[in-house]
Amino acid sequence: MKKLFFLILPLPLIWFAISTSSCTGTEDKEDDTVTSDVSVISQKYPDFSADSAFVFMQKQVDFGYRIPGTQAHARCADWLFAKLKSYCDTVHYQKTTAVAWDKKTIPVYNIVGVFKPKSIQRGVWASHWDSRPWADNDTIRKNEPIAAANDGASGVGVLLELARNLKKNPPSYGIDIVFFDAEDYGKSEYENSFCLGSQHWAKNPHTPKYKAQFGVLLDMVGGKDAVFGRESLSMQQAGWVMNHTWAIAEELGYGSTFTNETVYPITDDHHYVFQGSQIPMIDIIQHDPERNTFAYYWHTHADDMSAVSKETLLKVGKTMSALMFNPPIQIQP
Numbered sequence: 001m002k003k004l005f006f007l008i009l010p011l012p013l014i015w016f017a018i019s020t021s022s023c024t025g026t027e028d029k030e031d032d033t034v035t036s037d038v039s040v041i042s043q044k045y046p047d048f049s050a051d052s053a054f055v056f057m058q059k060q061v062d063f064g065y066r067i068p069g070t071q072a073h074a075r076c077a078d079w080l081f082a083k084l085k086s087y088c089d090t091v092h093y094q095k096t097t098a099v100a101w102d103k104k105t106i107p108v109y110n111i112v113g114v115f116k117p118k119s120i121q122r123g124v125w126a127s128h129w130d131s132r133p134w135a136d137n138d139t140i141r142k143n144e145p146i147a148a149a150n151d152g153a154s155g156v157g158v159l160l161e162l163a164r165n166l167k168k169n170p171p172s173y174g175i176d177i178v179f180f181d182a183e184d185y186g187k188s189e190y191e192n193s194f195c196l197g198s199q200h201w202a203k204n205p206h207t208p209k210y211k212a213q214f215g216v217l218l219d220m221v222g223g224k225d226a227v228f229g230r231e232s233l234s235m236q237q238a239g240w241v242m243n244h245t246w247a248i249a250e251e252l253g254y255g256s257t258f259t260n261e262t263v264y265p266i267t268d269d270h271h272y273v274f275q276g277s278q279i280p281m282i283d284i285i286q287h288d289p290e291r292n293t294f295a296y297y298w299h300t301h302a303d304d305m306s307a308v309s310k311e312t313l314l315k316v317g318k319t320m321s322a323l324m325f326n327p328p329i330q331i332q333p
């Protein structure tokens, strides 16, 4: 993704009041779920294993650089498809091509896992799975690819773990898990050169007339000591989703991780999803408030498994699990 500094002004700093109650979640070893008696989280939700999410991340990184057109890319795609197939009711393997900024025609594989395909009420969770072919922000080996543990594998790792849990605890509404390809093949100088997979999917969804009431994008969600501010496009296009999600995180005791700091608009997959399909989608993305940009290892060779922490994966994963079972829409039986 890339920054979209000042093109769109951040929303005023008016946030809805968020519950300040502390976490009251209790482990329920019997049925593998967690309960809470605080208002935003009223429904039980499956517990989240950061260890498992970490293993799913490691597996992706072990394939090598997941760069469109490479063997590692094709092998990882097949593995992601197989994993989703083992968890979801239906899986779609969307194979297409795109012409990139460098005029190369590259394969683009979006993979979509579906729970409750017939349900009209739907929420969509997404993450990009490709890895950046260059280390632009590094001081050495700038033209060589990066492991992209946080910038790519982390969101997918969290979503695979959530999918694994959904198989055991089916949701009461439709949930779609989308792995977008070719998010990080862009160059800032070329307009719309990032997010090629989501650009395609938003205009050509996996099923005709596909609609979800809300969406959540995970991008760089495993970094050590990560902080997630309120990204401005998310607030503009889906402020009600972000308020609800941040309230859940606050209730879980993660208020210092999901902060109310305004983050400049970021051109990420959620932007193209909203543009192409009008699905209000938020972006949960690590942002370093001190540097006022992404983490120091962003698009460098330091974005490997050592940049990732299970603590962050747990915070994001648990918040997402609670959100899936306490969505920001009224579920009709």
Ligand SMILES: [Zn+2]
Pocket: 001, 132, 151, 184, 299
């Ligand atoms: Zn990136």
